[in-house]
Amino acid sequence: MVDIDAFLKKRIDESNLRTLKPIEKRNGSVIYKNREVFFDFSSNDYLGLSSKKELIDSVNEVFELFGSGAVASRLLSGDLAIHHELEELTASFKKKEDALIFNSGYQANVGIISALCGKNDVIFLDRLSHASLVDGALLSGAKIFRFSHNDLNHLELLLKKEREKFKNALIVTESVFSMDGDFAPLKEIVELKDRFSCEFLVDEAHATGVYGSEGSGLIEELGLTDRIELIMGTYGKALAVSGAYLASSKKIKEYLINSSRSFIYSTAMPAIVVSMIIKSIDICKKEHWRRDKVKNLASLFRGILKEADIPFKGDSQIVAVIIGDNQKTVNIANYLQNNKFWVLPIRYPTVPMGEARLRISFSSNHTEDVTVSLAKGIIEAFKKTI
Numbered sequence: 001m002v003d004i005d006a007f008l009k010k011r012i013d014e015s016n017l018r019t020l021k022p023i024e025k026r027n028g029s030v031i032y033k034n035r036e037v038f039f040d041f042s043s044n045d046y047l048g049l050s051s052k053k054e055l056i057d058s059v060n061e062v063f064e065l066f067g068s069g070a071v072a073s074r075l076l077s078g079d080l081a082i083h084h085e086l087e088e089l090t091a092s093f094k095k096k097e098d099a100l101i102f103n104s105g106y107q108a109n110v111g112i113i114s115a116l117c118g119k120n121d122v123i124f125l126d127r128l129s130h131a132s133l134v135d136g137a138l139l140s141g142a143k144i145f146r147f148s149h150n151d152l153n154h155l156e157l158l159l160k161k162e163r164e165k166f167k168n169a170l171i172v173t174e175s176v177f178s179m180d181g182d183f184a185p186l187k188e189i190v191e192l193k194d195r196f197s198c199e200f201l202v203d204e205a206h207a208t209g210v211y212g213s214e215g216s217g218l219i220e221e222l223g224l225t226d227r228i229e230l231i232m233g234t235y236g237k238a239l240a241v242s243g244a245y246l247a248s249s250k251k252i253k254e255y256l257i258n259s260s261r262s263f264i265y266s267t268a269m270p271a272i273v274v275s276m277i278i279k280s281i282d283i284c285k286k287e288h289w290r291r292d293k294v295k296n297l298a299s300l301f302r303g304i305l306k307e308a309d310i311p312f313k314g315d316s317q318i319v320a321v322i323i324g325d326n327q328k329t330v331n332i333a334n335y336l337q338n339n340k341f342w343v344l345p346i347r348y349p350t351v352p353m354g355e356a357r358l359r360i361s362f363s364s365n366h367t368e369d370v371t372v373s374l375a376k377g378i379i380e381a382f383k384k385t386i
């Protein structure tokens with residue numbers, strides 16, 4: 001066993017102890033904690049769908065049909081007609097041949113990569129890839145090379161040096177990075193993956209709902225759907241429900257149903273959850289204004305920070321205000337919380353050491369006024385604490 005006391009003491013000494021802070025009530029982007037009200041700038045509810053009543057309208061009817069939980073895994077008696085309906089809808093949403101549902105994005109990435117790769121294979125992974133992608137790669141037993149974040153030269157160098165030593169190769173990245181809010185150079189990576197005969201897995205957790213004409217993701221927006229074999233995404237972020245999917249070929253789906261342990265050995269997603277996802281995708285496709293609004297708010301915010309010379313990263317609906325030091329980041333977050341903005345400090349190991357930051361994520365539920373006030377609050381906090 002690890003030395004728990006030493007671990008916790010180290011976390012406290014480094015201003016890096018995590019604690020849970022329950023929300024008592026959420027209404028869109030307004031949250032209530034300790035009977036105080038905050039504007040939430042740390043959720044992934046980019047399209048503001050989490051409080052849409054339409055999402056639960058179908059739930060009673062679906063409960064009558066399937067009951068509460070699925071009560072078994074998909075391969076036993078938990079495989080419901082409504083799962084197939086969502087898989088077909090997801091495949092058409094992502095414009096791939098077929099799709100497979102997982103209970104969470106974490107389970108999806110671990111289950112997909114560990115099933116598709118083995119010890120004779122090699123995985124090239126962006127250094128800032130989500131923990132679930134890293135864990136899937138580790139579990140697979142494949143040889144792993146991590147290329148510097150979005151660095152095509154480094155990726156090419158590794159491919160030249162290492163690719164031919166292995167049978168199969170997989171390149172893994174995210175389309176919109178969760179902690180930096182930047183985009184992967186997908187077009188260029190697609191060229192490399194073709195040149196070096198690799199398969200390509202892209203995690204669209206933060207792009208789903210926000211990019212593409214109907215919210216399918218960044219891959220569709222860039223016209224790369226047919227050139228990327230494995231497109232993963234979640235239903236729990238912009239789509240505001242829960243769960244995840246892999247959009248791919250029928251053959252890959254059939255293989256994963258027979259081999260992916262996080263798919264096989266887990267109770268299937270409840271039908272009432274599936275019905276909310278179906279409704280959410282429907283709203284997401286139709287209500288384009290939500291995508292436009294969330295992007296406009298993020299640009300407005302970036303413009304104000306830029307003017308004030310506040311350092312930030314991110315070109316998407318996620319903006320990372322980079323501070324560096326843990327304690328300073330915590331102080332600035334506390335200052336903002338005292339001013340009713342729910343903004344959290346993001347620290348190592350979620351981000352690299354010395355790159356502590358505020359991760360600000362926008363939602364179409366936010367207003368311009370609140371966005372401007374938050375930017376001003378950050379400028380004020382920088383003046384006070386630095």
Ligand SMILES: *Cc1c(COP(=O)(O)O)cnc(C)c1O
Pocket residue numbers: 103104105106107109130132174178203205206234235236242243244
């Ligand atoms: C959130 C996230 C996941 C995990 O998805 P969950 O459904 O929350 O388990 C996977 N990949 C990325 C990039 C994410 O941001």
